[in-house]
Amino acid sequence: MIIIQKEENFNEWYNEIVEKAELSDKRYPIKGMNVWTPYGWKIMRHIDTYIRQELDRTGHDEVCFPLLIPETEFKKEKDHIKGFDAEVYWVTHAGLNELDVRLVVRPTSETAMYPMFSLWVRSHTDLPLKIYQIVNTFRYETKQTRSFIRVREIHFFESHTCHDSEEDAQRQVEEDFVILERVMKKLCLPYSLLRRTDWDKFPGAYYTVGIDTAMPNGRTLQIGSIHHYRTNFSEPYNISFEDANGERRFVHQTTYGMSERLVGAVIGVHGDDKGLVLPPALAPIQAIIIPIISKGNADTVNNATQDLSRRLNDAGIRCQVDDRDERPGSKYFHWEIRGVPLRLELGMRDIENGLVTYARRNDGQKGTFAIADAEKEAESILDGIADAMLQAAWEKQRTAVQDVESLQDPPEKILRFGWCQEEECGHEIEDRFDLTLLGTPYNDDGYEGKCIVCGKATKKAGYAARSM
RNA sequence: GGGGCUGUGGGGUAGCUUGGUAUCCUUGUGGCUUUGGGAGCCACUGACUCCGGUUCAAAUCCGGGCAGCCCCA
Numbered sequence: 001m002i003i004i005q006k007e008e009n010f011n012e013w014y015n016e017i018v019e020k021a022e023l024s025d026k027r028y029p030i031k032g033m034n035v036w037t038p039y040g041w042k043i044m045r046h047i048d049t050y051i052r053q054e055l056d057r058t059g060h061d062e063v064c065f066p067l068l069i070p071e072t073e074f075k076k077e078k079d080h081i082k083g084f085d086a087e088v089y090w091v092t093h094a095g096l097n098e099l100d101v102r103l104v105v106r107p108t109s110e111t112a113m114y115p116m117f118s119l120w121v122r123s124h125t126d127l128p129l130k131i132y133q134i135v136n137t138f139r140y141e142t143k144q145t146r147s148f149i150r151v152r153e154i155h156f157f158e159s160h161t162c163h164d165s166e167e168d169a170q171r172q173v174e175e176d177f178v179i180l181e182r183v184m185k186k187l188c189l190p191y192s193l194l195r196r197t198d199w200d201k202f203p204g205a206y207y208t209v210g211i212d213t214a215m216p217n218g219r220t221l222q223i224g225s226i227h228h229y230r231t232n233f234s235e236p237y238n239i240s241f242e243d244a245n246g247e248r249r250f251v252h253q254t255t256y257g258m259s260e261r262l263v264g265a266v267i268g269v270h271g272d273d274k275g276l277v278l279p280p281a282l283a284p285i286q287a288i289i290i291p292i293i294s295k296g297n298a299d300t301v302n303n304a305t306q307d308l309s310r311r312l313n314d315a316g317i318r319c320q321v322d323d324r325d326e327r328p329g330s331k332y333f334h335w336e337i338r339g340v341p342l343r344l345e346l347g348m349r350d351i352e353n354g355l356v357t358y359a360r361r362n363d364g365q366k367g368t369f370a371i372a373d374a375e376k377e378a379e380s381i382l383d384g385i386a387d388a389m390l391q392a393a394w395e396k397q398r399t400a401v402q403d404v405e406s407l408q409d410p411p412e413k414i415l416r417f418g419w420c421q422e423e424e425c426g427h428e429i430e431d432r433f434d435l436t437l438l439g440t441p442y443n444d445d446g447y448e449g450k451c452i453v454c455g456k457a458t459k460k461a462g463y464a465a466r467s468m
Numbered sequence: 469g470g471g472g473c474u475g476u477g478g479g480g481u482a483g484c485u486u487g488g489u490a491u492c493c494u495u496g497u498g499g500c501u502u503u504g505g506g507a508g509c510c511a512c513u514g515a516c517u518c519c520g521g522u523u524c525a526a527a528u529c530c531g532g533g534c535a536g537c538c539c540c541a
Contacts, residue, residue, distance in 0.1 A: 325502095325503090326506090327502080331506090332505055345504070347503095349504075
């Protein structure tokens with residue numbers, strides 16, 4: 001039984017869902033390093049699969065770089081090292097010997113990849129270079145950790161690209177947005193694109209676009225980011241090419257990354273007081289069949305459920321029969337906590353009428369359909385669930401944002417207000433109200449107003465919130 | 469960075485002040501009866517965070533480590 005209510009205490013509810021839905025085991029004896037248990041890992045694998053599909057489709061090649069980075073390479077870009085200094089793990093010994101050059105356990109892979117890029121890129125015909133990897137990275141979080149959301153070993157994808165011009169790199173950023181939209185549709189997740197403030201951008205970046213999703217407690221969760229580096233890394237790492245005129249120029253670079261926080265966002269956005277609610281595209285089990293058996297009809301019912309399961313699996317629907325020796329009610333709760341999108345019930349009553357009884361996890365809607373049309377019907381219900389989830393989630397994202405004219409007693413929401421873009425006013429907003437200034441919409445939203453601090457007229461909105 | 473609190477079967481807990489046989493719920497295993505919204509009965513398995521100290525005797529007292537939680541900066 002889920003005891004904690006989502007709206008009343010989101011943090012405790014979240015922890016309970018992670019445990020009860022068996023997504024992760026956090027008893028591993030290192031803080032912030034949790035075990036991916038089978039059900040949770042299947043969800044993550046589906047996300048990885050969609051990311052691979054989209055990156056492959058847009059001409060990115062998958063690679064896999066070493067986990068360890070020599071200190072000498074790590075320190076080549078000054079802002080970058082400043083940003084990560086306090087949160088990297090070091091390998092200082094090999095066997096009994098102290099290492100001459102210490103090794104950094106990657107917190108992200110720029111400094112692992114770029115020395116190699118310098119060897120790989122020689123001519124303009126080598127560009128654009130578009131690669132990605134799906135790996136784990138390590139950051140020494142000192143704050144309280146939380147499954148999927150704040151961890152020390154982070155499962156993520158990172159794509160890195162090199163271009164012959166700033167414009168071509170900019171086109172890459174635009175392509176990243178398309179990839180984002182397609183992936184997020186699978187996850188039924190809404191998001192906003194905010195250009196981060198200069199003091200909050202990625203260490204070493206020219207600019208950063210943060211991808212944020214609103215959580216039910218009025219906070220925001222950053223689930224990914226896209227960076228334009230210009231030549232900030234290619235200069236120290238000497239990634240240059242000979243252009244068509246025979247001149248040497250530095251490449252312009254971008255990166256794009258999203259992590260297991262996507263799982264955290266799915267839990268937070270879609271879950272309810274009965275447990276997890278999974279988008280059909282992520283669900284390890286999309287349809288669970290519950291046989292309703294009573295005296296003397298076990299064989300008939302079991303044959304019918306097995307047959308139905310086989311047909312649905314053949315049709316590409318991930319389906320299982322729950323034939324455990326439990327009461328049906330207990331099975332309903334079991335699969336509801338785990339977020340299975342569609343429940344199918346089959347008993348003598350249904351079989352005699354040629355029907356299947358179904359229940360949708362996202363909204364509890366129940367009904368029946370003809371057994372004969374099961375493949376088509378199940379597929380169409382799953383599509384309907386995905387559509388409804390996406391729409392409901394976007395509606396929540398929209399209502400999570402509130403326009404404010406002053407910062408007196410700000411509500412526990414994402415705040416939108418005028419901001420003149422001056423750093424001084426930005427810091428004032430953050431310091432006085434203990435909020436993070438998330439940035440300014442990447443795509444102009446037609447805002448007109450006055451800076452909430454200095455009162456100067458501005459056409460730019462600022463967004464601020466507490467972050468998770 | 470500073471301060472406070474807590475570690476007991478897989479999960480949640482009682483016991484700790486005042487040292488001596490570890491409580492209850494849940495989960496798990498086996499059996500019988502059950503099955504359209506969390507079934508009942510019986511039997512069984514399973515724990516004192518780690519290291520050191522005090523003591524005839526430590527879950528309990530003392531010191532340290534590790535892990536977790538909370539508050540402040």
